[in-house]
Amino acid sequence: MKGVALGGLVFMAVLFAFSFAFQQQVPALAYVRAFAEGGMVGALADWFAVTALFRHPLGIPIPHTAIIPSRKDEIGRTLGEFVETEFLRSDVVRTKLEDTAIATRLGEWLQVPEHAERVAAEGSVMAASILRALSDDDVQDVIEDLAREHLIAPEWGPPLGEWLGRIVESGAHHGAVDMGLDSIAAWLDANHAAFTGLVSRRLPSWVPSVAHRLVDDTVYNEAVKFVAAVQADPEHPARHAIDGYLDRLAENLQHDPATIGRLEDAKHKVFDSPRVRELAAEAWNTAKAGLLRSLGDPESGLRRRAAQALAEIGGRLTTDAALQRRVDAWVTDAAVFLVDRYRHDIASIITDTVERWDPAETTEKIELMVGRDLQYIRLNGTIVGALAGLAIFSIAHAFLG
Secondary structure (H helix, E strand, C coil): CHHHHHHHHHHHHHHHHHHHHHCCCCCCHHHHHHHHHHHHHHHHHHHHHHHHHHCCHHHCCCCCCCHHHHCHHHHHHHHHHHHHHHCCCHHHHHHHHHCCCHHHHHHHHHHCHHHHHHHHHHHHHHHHHHHHHCCHHHHHHHHHHHHHHHHHCCCCHHHHHHHHHHHHHHCCCHHHHHHHHHHHHHHHHHCHHHHCCCCHHHCCCCCCHHHHHHHHHHHHHHHHHHHHHHHHCCCCHHHHHHHHHHHHHHHHHHHCHHHHHHHHHHHHHHHCCHHHHHHHHHHHHHHHHHHHHHHHCCCCHHHHHHHHHHHHHHHHHHHCHHHHHHHHHHHHHHHHHHHHHHHHHHHHHHHHHHHHCCHHHHHHHHHHHHHHHHHHHHHHHHHHHHHHHHHHHHHHHHHHC
């Protein structure tokens, strides 16, 4: 296009030279000369204007030329301010988002199985990357700190005693007592041989062996009868004894410093045990490995359930008007908040990016982007100048000739 525009100037110059040379012999060529003269002036003027945007014409540092390279940073700041004040206003963002059915469009998109699977896959990749980036030692330290702060540091006795007291008061523990009795009865039924010698081995050696068996059988039978009696009688003294023990334990856990101290000592011994720490580390490593396997396998239950859940969410977003309003309002409010709070930072991306550009490279990029249209301006200037020159000459010749 530079060649075309330059060709227009050269054509006008040749036409001017020809008409100027022969206008004495052919007076009508004066009109052609005026036409060509105006065309040259228009072409040169527009060439100067277009060139002055990008560089100094003919390399001469004329003031107010090479505008783009010399004012690149100012242009970037102005553009950033324009975007910030005209596009990143909260009212503009809110109006645009309120006119857009965000929830409905999102729901329709998520309803497509391929899209739901894609979101689940991308989310799995992100989650797996985060898991791999986490340091196992750091995670274990965080878990240990949280456990100590929220689980180990607080006293267990008073809340545990209060909880146990409520259970005893409501009688909710009776089911557990019945379960324990059933277990003891089942064990006795299956382990009669365990009573052989249990008592008889402590008898004098001169006692006959028949008496040994009789004593062991008597002890076993009495144990079976006792358990059966407790099972059958809700008001059995043994049950009341258990109730009383649990009631006293609940009271002591809340108010007896000795009982509370023993529980705290036992708790710290358990949690300070190296084996417990090893189990916690093994639990984290096992959970992490299992999650990574599930996240990396497209056919895993986790991935399938995630895709199914996303598709179900998409279905609700397309049919549930109340949910649509909530989602649209949440997205709009969040976007407006972010724009209000960070619009200057967002617009500064333009300013900072333009400032980092090399002036010569910036000039070349802009010239390549809009230069074709600017060369049309030169060509149009040539034609308009030629017509203006012809019109001026014709008017002057008509009135002053």
